[in-house]
Amino acid sequence: MEQKSNSSLKAIIIVLAILLVGSLTYMYKMSTENEEVEKSNEALMSDKEILLNDLNTAKASYDKAIAENSGLKSELEAERAKIEQLIAEVKKSKGDVASLRRFKDDYRRLKRDMDNLMAENKKLKGENASLTAERDSTRNALDQSRMYNDTLVSQNENLSRTVEKASKLTIVNLKTESFKERSSGKLIATDKASRVDKLKISFTIAANEVAKSGSRLYYVQIIDSKNNVLGDKKTETFGDYTLTYSFTTNVAYQNKTMEISEVLPGKDFAKGTYFVNIFDKDQLVANSSFSLR
Structure with a gap:
């Protein structure tokens, strides 16, 4: 009878030990998953901040290019508006994986458009600078001729006014x-x-x-x-x-x-x-x- 009681006690102890180990294992797993979720959320928030920084940098580039008042001002303003719209959407989002993936795709597309437009703007600025230099190089040569022409024009205008006045009927x-x-x-x-x-x-x-x-x-x-x-x-x-x-x-x-x-x-x-x-x-x-x- 005593031997049977000892066997039952051992069985209970073994079951309790198994349950304890299972509980500890479950708690460890849950703790690990929570840490992974927190790390994942932190990573998502970090990705969101990085994306916003990239977007704000792109907007600043557009602001600078627009302030230069180049021939592409309207195109630059249109692309800046797209960047501003995307910034607003990113700020309102909860930072989930699907949204961030879509926003990153949108940014990469807008970035390609920006790079192309900035390259075109740079080329246009270079052409304008060349034209300005060419204009300045010929300005001195034209000054004397212009002064002479201005004198002739002034004389002709005075003569025309005199003739016009004289030709009016009284x-x-x-x-x-x-x-x-x-x-x-x-x-x-x-x-x-x-x-x-x-x-x-x-x-x-x-x-x-x-x-x-x-x-x-x-x-x-x-x-x-x-x-x-x-x-x-x-x-x-x-x-x-x-x-x-x-x-x-x-x-x-x-x-x-x-x-x-x-x-x-x-x-x-x-x-x-x-x-x-x-x-x-x-x-x-x-x-x-x-x-x-």
């Missing part, structure tokens, strides 16, 4: 007369606003042998005392300037003195002072005023 003796037309067609001079139904505008174009002969169009503008434009009230645009005019008169100029006379019919003329302006395109060449009572 309008003189601008005057306006007011009339009442009778049934017979006879015009009776009057300055009474209620009776006036005709305005006669006349002026003289002085002779000018320097001016070109040919057709000349003048715009006549008559403004009443209420600041209304009389007549056709048409508009013409000259660049940024818009002119509202009463009528036009077309003159066949032959370098001789010419007397021009036009009649503007109307009714219900207001009392007060009227202003008459004559324009050659957008240039005011003559003006006068008259009054109706």
